Amino acid sequence: MCYGCLGMLIRALGPQYSRLRPNLYLVVFCLADLVAIVVQAIGGAMAALALEQRKDSKVGTHIMVGGIAFQTFSMIIFCGLFADFFLAARKDASYARNLEGRRVNLFVYGLVFSSFWILVRCIYRTAELAEGFTGYLITTQPYFLVLDSAAMVLAMGVWNVTHPYFCLPDFKSLSEVSEVKEEEETTGAKEFPGMV
Numbered sequence: 001m002c003y004g005c006l007g008m009l010i011r012a013l014g015p016q017y018s019r020l021r022p023n024l025y026l027v028v029f030c031l032a033d034l035v036a037i038v039v040q041a042i043g044g045a046m047a048a049l050a051l052e053q054r055k056d057s058k059v060g061t062h063i064m065v066g067g068i069a070f071q072t073f074s075m076i077i078f079c080g081l082f083a084d085f086f087l088a089a090r091k092d093a094s095y096a097r098n099l100e101g102r103r104v105n106l107f108v109y110g111l112v113f114s115s116f117w118i119l120v121r122c123i124y125r126t127a128e129l130a131e132g133f134t135g136y137l138i139t140t141q142p143y144f145l146v147l148d149s150a151a152m153v154l155a156m157g158v159w160n161v162t163h164p165y166f167c168l169p170d171f172k173s174l175s176e177v178s179e180v181k182e183e184e185e186t187t188g189a190k191e192f193p194g195m196v
Contacts, residue, residue, distance in 0.1 A: 039067030110162025117155035
């Protein structure tokens with residue numbers, strides 16, 4: 001959700017402020033999540049098989065930790081790119097005109113809130129799995145309820161209030177992923193240094 005929403009925000013405020021083209025956020029970070037999930041699944045299968053055969057499950061557990069750590073790293077990169085884009089956009093004099101009222105600001109707050117709780121969950125899951133299947137975090141349910149379940153409820157629930165349909169002007173055109181449209185939007189605009 002966050003990846004696509006950042007792409008829409010970039011189209012609304014100006015692609016020239018972003019280091020990546022709006023379409024690439026969804027593609028790059030969804031692929032990173034897919035790789036992380038596959039690595040976690042492989043590690044989980046290896047660990048489960050080792051436990052079933054009464055063998056040491058450390059190798060599989062370490063692979064799982066590597067998968068979730070990669071996902072955490074990917075989310076940190078995403079948050080960094082989001083912050084970089086937003087700070088660059090705010091420095092421009094046209095930023096206030098592009099807001100078109102408080103609703104776009106509300107959308108930004110929603111994206112920050114959602115990204116924060118997803119990152120909290122990623123960090124918790126990394127620490128949880130690093131301790132192994134008998135560690136303190138994985139065997140203490142309140143941590144799971146707050147830092148995993150509640151974190152995801154908050155991360156997704158905020159979009160009921162800050163959904164792009166309500167907060168972004170011309171939502172339909174902003175949700176399009178046409179490269180032609182993006183080229184038209186950036187024509188004549190000064191591209192951000194390092195933009196891919």
